[in-house]
Amino acid sequence: MVAVEPLTEAIRTAYQSVFVANEKPLSLLLIAETDSGKSDLILSYRPVAECVLKAIHVETLSDVSASGLYRIVRDKTNPVIIIIPDFHAVVSHKTSVTENTINSLMSLLQDGVMKVSVGPGEPVELKGKRASLITAMTPGILSGKAGKWRKLGFMRRLLPVHYTYSETTSRAIHESIRKGEYYRDVKPLTVPVVAPQVVTIPAPFDSQVEDLAKDVSRNLENRGFTAHKFFRVYAKSRALIHGRNRVTEVEYKELLEFSDFCNLSDAKQI
Secondary structure, three states: OOOOOHHHHHHHHHHHEEEEEEOOOEEEEEEHHHHHHHHHHHOOOOOOOOHHHHHEEEEEEOOHHHHHHHHHOOOOOOOOOEOOOOOOOHOOHHHHHHHHHHHHHHHOOOOOOOEEEOOOOOOOOEEEEEEEEEEEEEEHHHOOHHHHOOOOHHHHEEEEEEEOOOHHHHHHHHHHHHHHHHHHHOOOOOOOOOOEEEEOOOOOOOHHHHHHHHHHHHOOOOHHHHHHOOOOOOOHHHHHHHHOEOOOHHHHHHHHHHHHHOOOOEOOOO
């Protein structure tokens, strides 16, 4: 795929984030118009190394219900990452079904689910099970059907990656298609650290991450507190990818570049 490295690195960072000790892993929402390759990106750029798959449970779904989500996490001991290539399928159900699913996701992505009833019989004990999510939707869905559950705070659980293609990139994509290059195999992502690691953010980068989160929060649906936590995890995950247990200027600059995509209203050109 053409010019998508900033997007694939964001996805890679989300996978790596499950191994940042004492932090909640990142969940990503890719936002782009139709025919922008969102689902292909999510499906194609997944770690496939055996050691990674033994350490992460990756569940790829075309659609899901609240009870289905609970069944996924119930018996898992490894971190769970849920992949839904097109979130439109989830929000296309009748309101009652969608709201139950969204409420379940909100619990799984943030505080963890304690005990639920998933149908006839005794409630299921989940003991604080959590999961992270990588999904995608169009701006139209985000501002339309998703409006009701946005008010519930669901968007505060996800880091948006809002992008569009420049004219130059669009021409390059057409050329790639004309040459048949889209048939080439996609290089799988690598996640170098597959065990929990403690990562620190020393001064002055801790304050710089905070200031960046406060600034970017204007484009998100939070007061900056959640963005601050997310950005810390992002920087720490990048440090692990680079083989470090502390954030340096390199990781801060990578976070700074990524933050340009964190905007619910305006897309970043690539």
